[in-house]
Amino acid sequence: MNPRNVTTVVDPDKCTGCGLCLEVCPSDTLSLINGIAVVTGENSLSCGHCMAVCPADAIEVKALDTEMTSFETFSLDKKWMNFGEFPTTDIARLMASRRSCRNFKTRPVEVKILRDLIKLAILSPSGTNSQEWTFTCLSSRQAVVDFGTSIQHFFQSLxxxxxxxxxxxxxxxxxIKALDAYYREYYSSVKDAMDEMENQDIDRLFHGATACILIGSGRQASCPKEDAMLAAGNILLAAHTMGLGSCLIGFAVEAMKADKTIQPKIDIPKGEKIHAVIALGYPDETYRRITGRKKPIIRFK
Ligand SMILES: Cc1cc2nc3c(=O)[nH]c(=O)nc-3n(C[C@H](O)[C@H](O)[C@H](O)COP(=O)(O)O)c2cc1C
Ligand code: SF4
Known part of the structure; x- marks a missing residue:
């Protein structure tokens, strides 16, 4: 199916002809004819703006599954939150309190939490609203360990x-400068980490995480990496609110890019690209304060 197919349906009995849906539609999918909204366009981003804005609840975008905003571990108030309504201080505190976690407890992460995290992940934007994400969950410590072993073998051979x-x-x-550059920048620290994994059974890759979410992209995605990282950002923040620690594992992404035998071991098809790997688990660390950040380059013109 063409991802831009129109699945917008207007109930003419409910439509009052206010025209709000036309104002917010990025694809010119709708027109007002005789005071009623009518689907006249041949494309739709299926973003749902029309459905969200309609005061008469007259629009349905069939491509959108409202079940995706129903959660198992909490209930969502489906009333739209207005600009400025959410306290900035709360989101700032959440953002500043999230830290990459590298000490996890042995307690497993409940599968329903992983399912909810994925639903929260897909609330992020995606290029041309392609929503072409794939999520692969490793939901037990053993699955994470097995995956880690594949990554470890890759780095040992590298x-x-x-x-x-x-x-x-x-x-x-x-x-071809990559191997020389790797030797200079990473070889020594990776060697230490792999030796610790091999000889002391210390999980230097996944830090003892009991779950892992791998985010990939389908073939139709226009901005696959960006989409994956934005979805990952949602998971990192949401995980903190659910009592979970999280850590992006770039080493796993790099290993999967270079060694095509790793993906099939966790049943990810060959053509799929994985852009983000997130280690998750109950944190075995607590912090006392919010720290700063390095100063970025900022320009105003
Ligand atoms: C793309 C990316 C890859 C990362 N890969 C790893 C990794 O392989 N192992 C790890 O322990 N941390 C990894 N991190 C976590 C960073 O080290 C961490 O985000 C950074 O030190 C800032 O700390 P904070 O996340 O606590 O704010 C990665 C982060 C990003 C954004
Ligand atoms: S927003 Fe709703 S009521 Fe207004 S024109 Fe569109 S479909 Fe009709």
Missing amino acids: NKKAENFFLRKGLRLVG
Whole structure:
């Protein structure tokens, strides 16, 4: 199906002809004919703006599943929150309190929480509203450990290659600089981490997380990486409110990009690209205060 297919339906008996849906529609899907909103466009972003704005509740966008905003672990007030209504101080405190967690308890994460986190993830924006996310959940510690072992094996073999001076320099000579750069920047710390995993059973990749959500993209996504990272951002913040710690694991993403044998081991089809891996679990750490950030470059013109 064309992702831009129109699935907007207007109930003419309810429509009062106020025209608000036309004002917010980014695709010119609707027109007012004889004082009634009518679908005249051939494309729709299926963003749901028309459905959200209609005072008469006269519009349904069939592509949108309202079940996706029903949650298992809490109930959502479905009244739209107005601009400025949510206290900035609350969201600022949440954002500043979220920290990457690298000490997790052994307690498993309930599957219903993982399902709710995914529903919260997909409330983020996506390029051309493609909503082409895929979510793969590892919902037990053992599943995370097995996945971690695949990642560990990848880095162990990468380190072996990087130790080879002639290979590094030879590749550099033919313009392939990645292995040499990896050797200079990561080799030593990755070696220490992999040795600790191997010899002391310390989980230096997933930090003892008991669950993991991998976010990927389907083939139709126009901005796959951006979509995945925005969805990931929702999960990181929401996880904190649910009592969970979280940590993005970029090492896992890099390993999956380079080693195509890893994905099939967790039943992710070959063509799918994974852009974010999030370790989750009940945190075995607490903090006392909110700290600062490095100063970014900021420009006003
Ligand atoms: C794209 C990305 C990849 C990351 N990969 C890892 C990782 O592999 N392991 C890890 O422990 N932390 C990882 N992090 C977490 C960062 O180290 C962390 O966000 C940063 O130190 C800031 O700390 P905070 O998240 O507590 O604010 C990653 C973060 C991002 C954004
Ligand atoms: S917003 Fe609702 S009531 Fe107003 S024109 Fe559109 S469908 Fe009709």
